[in-house]
Amino acid sequence: MQNVTCADFLKELTDYLDATIDESTRAELEDHLAWCHNCYVVCNTTKKTIEIYRDSQLYELPDDLRSRLQTAILAKCATRKKPSAT
């Protein structure tokens, strides 16, 4: 990939961030990052976006609700037809 453009870089961004990219492509993308401030910013802020969501614990299941749900699920399972062991 000669002369990586910003569009090229963005196309590869997901594989770049996930480190699922071959060495030579990675080197070319990093070469682009070294001089392109905009892509550098997009790359860093996208990485940060992922980290913030990963760590955010937006929807944690409260313990009381959790045990209510577990009880309800298992009570219903017990009344359902037993799966056969075949």
Added chain:
Amino acid sequence: MALIETNVKNAATDEMALVHAAKGGDVAAFEQLVKRYDRNIFRIAQHITQNREDAEDVVQDAFLKAYENLEQFQGNSKFYTWLVRIAVNESLMKLRRRRSDRTVSLDEDIETEEDTMPREVADWSPNPEQLYNQGELKDILRKTIQGLPASFRTVFVLRDVEGLSTEETAEALDLSIPAVKSRLLRARLQLRDRLNKYFRKPKGGDAKRDVRGLS
């Protein structure tokens, strides 16, 4: 996190034994599987349905459906991936019902040029999450991800929040690997774009506000 990951790895070794026992009607074995994954299923369901009651229903319905259909699970994939597939389908049904919108589907693929070309390139403050208190930050993150199309939101949640691999996500959503990658890229870029207004450096800082420099 490291402890949780270690536990999950160890747990994988006895998972098939639990599934096998549950297939034979051992509710206690199934209980172990419920306890292992109920938090994940709740998070996924709440992200997709955007509704707490719906998410509670999905947790119950997905596990019940899994229990009743354990025979269908052949062990070609992980039990968790199979369970996620059931939960995603249940969640989408809830979403369609609530929106009386029959078109909600994982196939929706709104492809436009702007999806991959950032509208605004602004550098963020260092540690942007510290600009807000916990409650404010969660509100911002919820509001922002809720604005994504369901198909993008679902791929992002499975890959980046729940940590499924691209292959597992493709399997759980019945999508091709290129489709997962394309949705993930656009979901990530759209979220980043939408978070700009909350996290960018204040005026007078070193923020770059235009995309004219993009080649």
